[in-house]
Structures are given as structure tokens and as C-alpha cells.
Amino acid sequence: MSKFPRSRTVVLTFLVILSALLTGCSQRPSAEALESPAKEVSSAVRAASLAVDLRISDSTTAAAASTTADDMLGDVESATDHVHRLSAQTQEERVLRNDALAAFSSISRALLHARDALTSSSGGPNDGQGQTQLTTVQGELRVATEQLDSLMTKAGIQ
Amino acid sequence: MKRLLGVALGILTAIGGFVDIGDLVTNAVVGSRFGMSLAWVVLVGVVGICLFANMSGRVAAVSGRATFEVIRERLGPRAGLANLGASFLINVMTVTAEIGGIALALQLASGVSYMLWVPFALLAVWLVVWRVKFSIMENVTGLVGLSLVVFAVALFLLKPDWGALAGQAFALSVPAQEGAGVYWYYAIALFGAAMTPYEVFFFSSGAVEEGWKIKDLLQSRINVLLGFPLGGFLSIAIAGCAAVVLLPAGISVTSLSQVALPVAQAGGQLALAVLILGVVAATFGAALETTLSSGYTLAQFFGWSWGKFRRPAQAARFHVSMIVVLLAGVAVLATGVDPILVTEYSVVFSAIALPLTYLPILVVANDPQYMGKHVNGRAVNIAGVIYLFIILVASLAAIPLMIATGAGA
Numbered sequence: 001m002s003k004f005p006r007s008r009t010v011v012l013t014f015l016v017i018l019s020a021l022l023t024g025c026s027q028r029p030s031a032e033a034l035e036s037p038a039k040e041v042s043s044a045v046r047a048a049s050l051a052v053d054l055r056i057s058d059s060t061t062a063a064a065a066s067t068t069a070d071d072m073l074g075d076v077e078s079a080t081d082h083v084h085r086l087s088a089q090t091q092e093e094r095v096l097r098n099d100a101l102a103a104f105s106s107i108s109r110a111l112l113h114a115r116d117a118l119t120s121s122s123g124g125p126n127d128g129q130g131q132t133q134l135t136t137v138q139g140e141l142r143v144a145t146e147q148l149d150s151l152m153t154k155a156g157i158q
Numbered sequence: 159m160k161r162l163l164g165v166a167l168g169i170l171t172a173i174g175g176f177v178d179i180g181d182l183v184t185n186a187v188v189g190s191r192f193g194m195s196l197a198w199v200v201l202v203g204v205v206g207i208c209l210f211a212n213m214s215g216r217v218a219a220v221s222g223r224a225t226f227e228v229i230r231e232r233l234g235p236r237a238g239l240a241n242l243g244a245s246f247l248i249n250v251m252t253v254t255a256e257i258g259g260i261a262l263a264l265q266l267a268s269g270v271s272y273m274l275w276v277p278f279a280l281l282a283v284w285l286v287v288w289r290v291k292f293s294i295m296e297n298v299t300g301l302v303g304l305s306l307v308v309f310a311v312a313l314f315l316l317k318p319d320w321g322a323l324a325g326q327a328f329a330l331s332v333p334a335q336e337g338a339g340v341y342w343y344y345a346i347a348l349f350g351a352a353m354t355p356y357e358v359f360f361f362s363s364g365a366v367e368e369g370w371k372i373k374d375l376l377q378s379r380i381n382v383l384l385g386f387p388l389g390g391f392l393s394i395a396i397a398g399c400a401a402v403v404l405l406p407a408g409i410s411v412t413s414l415s416q417v418a419l420p421v422a423q424a425g426g427q428l429a430l431a432v433l434i435l436g437v438v439a440a441t442f443g444a445a446l447e448t449t450l451s452s453g454y455t456l457a458q459f460f461g462w463s464w465g466k467f468r469r470p471a472q473a474a475r476f477h478v479s480m481i482v483v484l485l486a487g488v489a490v491l492a493t494g495v496d497p498i499l500v501t502e503y504s505v506v507f508s509a510i511a512l513p514l515t516y517l518p519i520l521v522v523a524n525d526p527q528y529m530g531k532h533v534n535g536r537a538v539n540i541a542g543v544i545y546l547f548i549i550l551v552a553s554l555a556a557i558p559l560m561i562a563t564g565a566g567a
Contacts, residue, residue, distance in 0.1 A: 036567055043410045050407060050419055060422040060430055063269030064415065071413035119269065 030093070033086055034100055035157050037079035042148055044072035044079075045107050048114050049141045055118055056134050062118055069115035076111060080104045096155060103148045110140040169385045176389020177306050177396075178444035179259030180252070180351040180505040182437065183498055185393045186417040187566075188344050189400030190410050192333050194326035197394050199345045203352025204390035206545050208382050210353065210516060211361045213523040213534065213542070215378045218365035220532045225362040225515060226458035232518045241514045242459045248511050249356055249452040251504040254487035256448055257283065258497020259441035262414040267434045272497070280488045283445045287480055292367045292466040299443030305436030309395040312424035318402040326401065343559040343566045346552045347502065350509030352390065353549075358515060359451040363458070367465050372532065399424070413498055453480040502565070510556045512549045520546060 051068035054060040083101055088094040117133040188196045214225050221228070226245075230238040260283075261275035268275075286295055332341040370378065400411060403420035411417060414437070422430045450466070457464030457476040464476040491497065520542050523534045534542060560566075 039410070040412075043408060043412070046407050047404075047409045047416050047419065050403075050409065050423075051415075054419065054422050059426045060418075061427055064266050064418055064422065064430060064434075066269050067266050068413070068415040068419065071415050075412055 030096075034083065034096065034155060037082045037104075038100065038148065038152050038155075038157050040079045041076050041104055041107055042145070042152065044075040045111070045141060045145050045148065048072040048111055049138065049145065052114055052118070052134055052138050052141065056131060056138065066115055066118035069111055069118055073108065073111045073115060076104055076108050080108070099151050099154075103144070103151045106147055107141075107144040110137070110144040113137050113140055169381055169388070173300075173304060173385050173388040173392070176386055177303065177392050177440050178252075178354070179255050179441050179497075179501050180354060180508070181393050182259070182396060182417060182440070183411070183414070183501045184344070184347050184351040184505050185396040186400045186404075186411045187502070188348055189397030190404035190416075192336060192341065192344065193401040193405055194323050194394075194397060195329060195331065195333055196341070196345055196348055197327040197397060198330065199348040200352060200390050200393050200397070202548065203349045204387050204393075205541075206349075206548070207353045207357065208386050209538070209541055209545055210358050210519065211382045211386070212379060213538070214358050214362040214519050215365050215370070215382065216375060216532055217519060217522050217529065218362040219370040219372055219375050219378065220529050222366060224366050224454060224458050225359050225519060226455045228522050229515065229518045230459050232521060238459060241518075242455060244511045244514055245355055245359070245455055246452060248504065248507050249359075249448055249455065250483055250486055250490075251500060251507060252354065252356055253445060253448045253452065253483055254490045255497055255501040255504045256441050256445035257484070257487050258491055258500060259414070260438060260445060261491075262497060263434055263437040263441060266415055266418060266437075273491075273494075276488055276491050279442075279445070280484055283442070283449055284481065284484055286446055287449055287466075288470060288477065292364065295446055295466075296364065296443075299439050299446065302439035303436060303443055305432045306392050306396075306440055308421055308425065308429050308432045308436060309392060309399055312421045312429055313395050313398045313402065315424040315429075316399065316402050316420065318398070323398060323401065337563070339559055339563045340566050342555065343506075343563045346509050346556050346559065347505045347566070349548075349552050350505040350507070350512070350556075352393070353512060354505070354508045355512060355515050356448045356451040358519070359454050360447040363450070363454040363465075367467050369467075375532075449480050449484055452483040453477070506556050506560060506565075509549075509552045511553070513546070513553050516546065516549050 048069045051060065051065040055062065055065040080101065083097060083104065086097055088097045114137045117130075117137045120130075120133075185200070217228060218224055223231075226242070229241055232238075233241060257276060257279045258272070260279040261272035264270070264275040264279070265272040332338050365378065396417070399420035400417070403409075403423055404411060404416065409416060409419075418430060418433055421433045425432075453476045454464060456462070456479045457473070460475075462475045463473045465473060470477045490500070520534075522528050523542075524539065526533050
């Protein structure tokens with residue numbers, strides 16, 4: 001047997017194994033598959049919420065709080081990418097994935113507003129406008145958190 | 159009096175120098191996910207690093223030779239080269255993580271993206287490695303790093319339920335919300351963070367840099383036996399802060415900015431400022447140590463002239479290798495990889511590579527031809543063998559656990 005067909009067989013075997021692995025690894029949007037990204041987003045929104053609380057009470061600086069909001073936005077984006085990659089095959093799976101993406105999108109928006117408010121306001125008890133902005137953003141974060149919590153309960157994620 | 163001051167300075171430097179980005183991140187991650195249930199690992203790690211540093215410091219003081227010279231001599235060039243490859247790669251990973259840590263701390267202070275701080279961090283580390291005397295470099299970063307005591311102060315200010323924290327620490331069980339695999343994966347990560355090999359390369363090479371003799375052994379022993387456990391106490395305080403504030407709030411640490419939240423909650427902006435100062439000092443000090451350790455390992459293995467006690471022109475290859483390592487670290491960060499992720503992997507890989515450096519030192523510390531009357535005593539040997547077993551188990555279990563748990567996800 002010549003060398004060429006042998007190497008082709010090796011390449012083909014490798015490709016077959018790789019495609020089998022990729023097919024096997026392609027996850028579907030079950031509660032189990034959504035658990036990790038949902039928890040990541042839940043943790044991120046709570047951390048940003050705490051940072052805003054601390055900024056409202058003047059316990060942290062604008063730089064530190066906006067860094068937290070920015071970092072958390074990165075976490076939510078990475079979780080969103082993860083959910084986008086899940087391949088829904090049934091109507092139920094599509095609904096679950098879309099609900100998760102909608103909740104993540106609300107949270108991303110709230111985090112963006114939080115970051116902007118934290119960056120623009122000088123903060124502190126004497127900055128009335130900044131305080132109002134931060135309180136509004138805090139409300140937005142709470143609503144988004146509740147939306148995610150109810151989704152997690154509905155999907156059976158602890 | 160001068161000697162007493164020297165001992166006090168050594169202890170303070172050891173405390174301040176104990177915590178690096180690996181300890182900061184891993185302890186905070188563990189505290190936010192497992193509460194205090196992995197505090198026992200810090201204890202095991204601290205005893206291990208005391209034992210390891212004590213043996214390698216003694217070998218350096220008695221023989222005048224640092225860890226990698228001993229490794230090459232004991233293992234021969236071929237096995238020594240494999241050892242060098244693994245240790246060097248982990249050193250580069252740690253350099254990357256520490257430079258990222260400096261930049262992240264500066265972002266926390268300024269709000270300016272950490273990527274913009276990376277070149278400044280690189281330049282500052284290189285300048286200090288190039289120009290500043292070894293003892294000044296070690297003492298200043300160690301002493302300023304003591305600012306991280308703010309974690310212990312914050313923990314007290316948070317007024318936690320001490321009984322509940324102690325209960326978590328002594329329960330020795332896997333928390334209900336986490337799996338056993340993830341628990342043991344983070345146990346290995348914490349162990350690797352406490353027993354990072356670069357600390358030993360730096361410690362033993364520092365002994366040669368500072369010209370330790372046998373008469374200095376007592377002082378080095380006191381530094382290690384008091385300084386490292388107190389540094390371990392700081393690690394536990396970091397986990398404690400996360401366990402008290404972040405765990406009940408459902409926040410899992412994924413970034414340095416989250417590590418600062420409990421401290422800001424407890425002590426406000428002043429505590430936050432002290433924390434940032436401490437993080438910059440701790441990561442900067444560790445970046446210096448890891449950069450030097452990379453130069454030490456290469457130079458000691460290949461027999462190049464090395465040491466900061468020599469002028470750079472007399473140890474050119476040693477200095478060039480450090481510049482290359484720094485540039486490699488910055489190149490990795492420039493890809494946009496998350497420095498916290500690099501940190502998390504670097505502590506686990508530290509645990510994997512630990513037997514490579516631990517075993518030769520244990521063997522040499524037992525060799526009467528090498529050590530004369532300063533060979534390991536019976537108690538040290540028993541502890542040494544027990545730790546060899548622990549280190550081997552951690553090293554062998556790390557990769558399977560990393561794969562099985564998706565790196566602790």
C-alpha cells in the first residue's frame with residue numbers, strides 16, 4: 001500500500017472523530033445547559049447592584065464602581081455568546097433560549113446604564129442629580145434581576 | 159538591636175510578600191463559592207511552603223547554590239531540562255498574571271482600561287529589576303504589601319457571625335450547592351497558590367544574592383516560620399471577606415473589582431484606597447520575583463553568570479532573558495486574554511509542576527555529603543515525605559479534575 005492512501009485514511013479518521021465530537025458537544029438549551037450562563041449573569045448583576053449601592057452610600061469611588069460594572073458587562077456578554085451557541089431543535093427549547101436571551105439583554109442594558117451613570121456622576125451625597133441617576137439605575141438592575149430570577153425558577157435552575 | 163530590626167523587617171517582608179495575584183483571586187473565588195470550607199487547604203499549603211522554603215534556604219546557605227543549580231546536578235541535563243521547561247513555562251504564566259494584576263489594580267484606581275496600564279507595568283518592573291538593589295526591592299514591596307492587612311480589618315468591621323465562619327471552616331465537607339469535583343479542583347488551586355514554585359526559586363536565589371551563611375539560618379527560619387503563616391492568615395481573611403459579603407449575595411468572583419467590594423462595604427473609600435495600594439504592591443512585588451525567578455532558573459541551569467549583586471553587563475544573558483520573559487507576558491496580555499483566567503490556570507499548573515522542584519530539594523537536604531551536619535532532622539523528614547505524598551496526589555489529580563469540572567466552572 002502506498003503512503004498517500006494511508007495518510008488520507010488517518011486524516012479521514014481524524015475528521016470523522018472530530019465531527020462526531022463536535023456533534024456530541026453541541027449542546028441544546030435545556031435547564032442544565034442554561035444553568036451555568038444563567039448563574040454567571042445572576043452573579044454579575046448582583047455584583048453590579050452592590051457596586052451601585054456602595055456608590056450611592058459614597059463607600060466606593062466612581063472608578064472602582066464603574067470598573068465593576070464594566071467587568072460584569074463582560075461576564076454577561078460571554079454568557080450571552082454561550083447561549084447563542086446552543087442549538088434549539090424543539091419549540092420548547094427555542095422558547096427557553098429566547099427567554100434567556102431576552103433576560104440577558106435586559107441585564108446588559110441595565111449594566112450599560114449603570115456603567116454610564118457611574119462614570120458620568122461625580123457621586124457622593126452632595127451630587128443630587130448623580131444620586132437620582134444612580135437610584136434610577138439601581139431600580140433598573142433590580143427589575144432585570146427579578147426577571148432573570150423568575151426565568152431561572154421557571155426553567156428549574158436552582 | 160540591629161539584628162532584631164533585621165528579623166522584624168524580614169518577618170514583615172515575608173508577610174507582605176506572601177500574597178500575590180494567585181492568592182488574591184483564588185481565595186476570593188473560593189470564599190465566594192465555598193465559604194470557609196476550604197480554609198484548611200491554606201493551612202496545609204502554608205505548612206508546605208514553610209517546609210519547602212526552609213529546606214531550599216538551608217541548602218542555599220550551606221552549599222552557596224540555588225535551587226536550579228542543585229536540580230541540574232541531581233537530575234542530570236536531560237531530566238533537568240524537562241524540569242526547567244515546565245518550571246519556566248509556569249513562571250512565564252505567573253509573570254503574565256502578575257503584570258495583569260498590576261494593571262487591573264490600576265484600572266480599579268483610575269477607571270482607565272487595564273490594557274493601557276500594561277506597558278507602564280512592564281516598564282516599571284523592568285526598571286526595578288534593572289536598577290534597584292535586591293534588598294531595597296524586596297523590603298519596599300513587602301512592606302507596602304502589608305497594606306493587604308486591610309482584608310483582616312475589613313473582616314472585623316463586617317461583624318460576621320464568627321461561630322458560623324468557624325463552623326464552615328471546621329465542617330470539612332463539600333457545600334450543598336457545589337459538586338465534589340469542583341471542591342477538590344479548587345482545593346488544588348488553593349494549594350498551588352500557597353506553594354507556588356517561583357517563591358522557592360526566589361527564596362533560595364535570594365539567599366545566594368544576599369550572601370547567606372550558616373549563621374544566618376536562624377534568621378531565615380524565623381522569617382519563614384512567622385512571616386509565611388501570617389501571610390496565610392491574610393489569605394484566610396480574603397476568603398473570609400468574600401464568604402461574608404459575596405456568598406450570601408449570590409456573587410461568584412470572576413474579576414478583581416469584585417474582590418474589592420467587601421472591603422469597600424466594610425471600610426469605605428479609605429479602606430478601598432489602602433486595598434488598591436496593597437494589591438499594586440503585592441502584584442508588583444510578585445512580578446519582580448517571578449521575573450527574577452525566570453532569569454534565575456535559566457541562568458542557573460545553563461551555568462550563566464547571574465544575580466542582581468552583579469552589574470547587568472556582567473550578567474547580560476540573565477538580564478536579557480528577563481526582558482524576553484516580560485515581553486512574552488505582555489504579548490500574551492495583548493491578545494486580550496483575561497488576566498484572572500491566566501491566574502486561575504497558573505495556580506493549578508503550579509500545583510502540577512510542584513513535585514519537579516520539591517523532590518530534588520528534599521533529596522539534597524537529606525544528603526550528608528552535601529549538607530554535612532545540616533541535613534534534615536527526623537521530624538522534618540517525616541513532614542517532608544508526607545508532603546511529597548500530598549504534592550504528588552495534587553499534581554496527578556489536577557488535570558483530570560480540570561477536565562472533569564471544566565476548570566471549576
